[in-house]
Amino acid sequence: MTQPLAVAVLGASGRMGSEAVRAIEAAADLHLVAALGRKDPLEELVAAGAAVVVDLTVPDSTEQNVAFAVEHGMHAVVGTTGWDSERLGRLQDLLALNPEVGVLIAPNFALGSVLATAFAARAAKYFESVEVIELHHPNKVDAPSGTAERTAVLIAEARAEAGLAASPDATRTSRDGARGCDVDGVRVHSVRLRGLVAHQEVLFGGVGEQLTIRHDSFHRESFMPGVLLGVREVGSHPGLTVGLDGYLDLQA
Amino acid sequence: MTQPLAVAVLGASGRMGSEAVRAIEAAADLHLVAALGRKDPLEELVAAGAAVVVDLTVPDSTEQNVAFAVEHGMHAVVGTTGWDSERLGRLQDLLALNPEVGVLIAPNFALGSVLATAFAARAAKYFESVEVIELHHPNKVDAPSGTAERTAVLIAEARAEAGLAASPDATRTSRDGARGCDVDGVRVHSVRLRGLVAHQEVLFGGVGEQLTIRHDSFHRESFMPGVLLGVREVGSHPGLTVGLDGYLDLQA
């Protein structure tokens, strides 16, 4: 049997972080060697002998956390937001100096959601019509959701590349907003309902048929299989990968 | 065995009318005694001995057709649009003079759709959140659909009567139209997709649960069971009934 992989968690006392600690402890092939909070020094990562660092902290500290890991030859799996193109550029410079190190920055660790988006992008060029419906709890402050926007953008790109015209729509009389919002020519509808968590449907329509790709996220813990997959795979993907789909095998 | 009911169809060469002719001919308890087109004189209804007249003509002629039927003691089942409050008023005056005659004016004969709307109205007061999604073929010119508007209005009335506040919604940043249109405080979303016919979902959300009432209309022929139910029942409902739900038994 191979030795368990030594994993450290940064942001271990946060909501995502504490879930990650639990998930890593429960995985037979992983060994949690450090669980650091806000005030713990990063040097503990070295002392603990971490091979992979999971960063689930805050936008303010994620860049220096990841830089520390890379400089010390540790791979990093990052769920923290705030990685704009400037930060990504600096990280790539750093990775060029440490070519054996892998970093995964993933805005979404729910495997089903990542697969749903990937499938939607691949199906896009085969259908005359497409719309997106996302459904969330009523405390969400933005509409549409970031995932829905990203899905719509990828669909729009695939349609453009295939030379497809806009989805047909004969609407002449409409109440304001009935037809949803327009994201690069793709209509997106946002539903807010007590009881829901995070859900999304992509509806493709062609003559006489419909293809629907739906993802339901019922709990925050749905992110953990994706985090574990990232932890296990990051060592075999040197350099920077943005998006968990880069680690998924979608070939036949 | 009882004698078959003598039924006549007006507008028999139209799309709905020809379906109705077929459906009546196929029903063992009904006897088609006349199938009139635009230019056929209404007197043929009398000669044929029609007990029930099905009007599937056009807004311009429906009022005189129904008046003729009522004056000759025939019940009428009406699928033609164009019955505004003025016309309805004149019809009720006429029915007051012919108290044994029944008239059903139904904007929608799809049993499933009528039931879905009735159930949505009854469920409305038990849920904190509600939204409506209607989905149609892309040649539809109005959004939202008339059925969705009517459903939303009925839901809004039921909520108001029960003293419910608006569905919760923390949205602060939104693309135009993402949250759908507002029908009396109920959000309605209109999807247009090649391949679809006419579909509607009412989504109710409460703490930890969701109730969804969905209707799919795949074909125009879905209206025929409702037309036949109207034909069979109109004789037992003297006076004017608007909406097929008036004939449905929704008690336990």
Next chain:
Amino acid sequence: MTQPLAVAVLGASGRMGSEAVRAIEAAADLHLVAALGRKDPLEELVAAGAAVVVDLTVPDSTEQNVAFAVEHGMHAVVGTTGWDSERLGRLQDLLALNPEVGVLIAPNFALGSVLATAFAARAAKYFESVEVIELHHPNKVDAPSGTAERTAVLIAEARAEAGLAASPDATRTSRDGARGCDVDGVRVHSVRLRGLVAHQEVLFGGVGEQLTIRHDSFHRESFMPGVLLGVREVGSHPGLTVGLDGYLDLQA
């Protein structure tokens, strides 16, 4: 303003009981006067002045708990299982002696689920075809679920009363189990899937149309609105009521 209703919870340290305690404490019109565990004497209910007793204990103790309440003039809302016809008979005898007391015994407090079943029973006679799909977490030991069985039985009764034949089915070659199980002539399918909680779809099919009534239970806390509705209403329903639907207003 009216005085809050004095409510006591039996089984207050159990999973359902502790949720009920929280829900009652959060309701402005209710006042939690007692929260009893297994070993607390029922006499505390009297001392506390409870007007309504919520029993969320175990089958072994529920009958004596409810009897105590009724004999002391307290209404009871009961979520505990184990009420067979013999127990119900004894309870009705007791209620005959205390005609002003109301008891609600509800196998299911999720409003959406109760409504879904009630709507399905009402829709049943209008459709040629019907099947039930229930979906649960994979730790469930019985299939189909009790709710699905009860829904199917009610549908079967409504179809029989309306003189409907069996749902059409031309299947000649079939793998064992493909067509689900048969509950009084209604096909029921049980899906078990990690990530799910408790979900049910009733599918009605007619010529060219489909009506779907779906309920999703995402959390145990979805039962609380139904418990509160029971607590508020039980005083106005003297005698025994089985099933929360007896308190729901399903008229137009």
Next chain:
Amino acid sequence: MTQPLAVAVLGASGRMGSEAVRAIEAAADLHLVAALGRKDPLEELVAAGAAVVVDLTVPDSTEQNVAFAVEHGMHAVVGTTGWDSERLGRLQDLLALNPEVGVLIAPNFALGSVLATAFAARAAKYFESVEVIELHHPNKVDAPSGTAERTAVLIAEARAEAGLAASPDATRTSRDGARGCDVDGVRVHSVRLRGLVAHQEVLFGGVGEQLTIRHDSFHRESFMPGVLLGVREVGSHPGLTVGLDGYLDLQA
């Protein structure tokens, strides 16, 4: 502008064939040069100068039709069933002698259905649980559908390859058939409902999440975009391809 592709249809008077004739005539980049019925000699294909032959005939004649096409240097798109391994072997021998010719044999031309199956096979290894529900009109004689069986087999293969155990299932008490049928360890449920055509849902479940891939086929004409795609692509795929998914581009 490039010259339209010369296409011939065999079985042109059948249900599928006549749809294909219509679809090819409506496509600007295709030119229908022959539409042959059962008794028309195959030599007309040569006289008409067909570049692609669409075979939508019957199992008895499809092999000789395709052989004729291949021997005359025409590509073939085949929707007829009955191609067992023996026939396929003979066809491959023939294609070895005509290496520039392409033949597509597709059991299913609905693009959405083919994509749904392909996506399900790719998603299979990422989820702990999976079940398949297929829903059809009540005149279907077999259960489950061929597409559902094939989908389940592909899912089972992907799970086996990834070393996944069976989907978790704690069922101890069950009515016969409740848990569906077992196709290589994957549970499949068959629903039969008046009003439906052909529909399929693949449900994947993981901790806290669900991925659903659904396809609805509302009309036979839904096969035509797939037939046209086959016609346009077959010339660039010399040799034998079984399944339209071989022509689909599922890479990012």
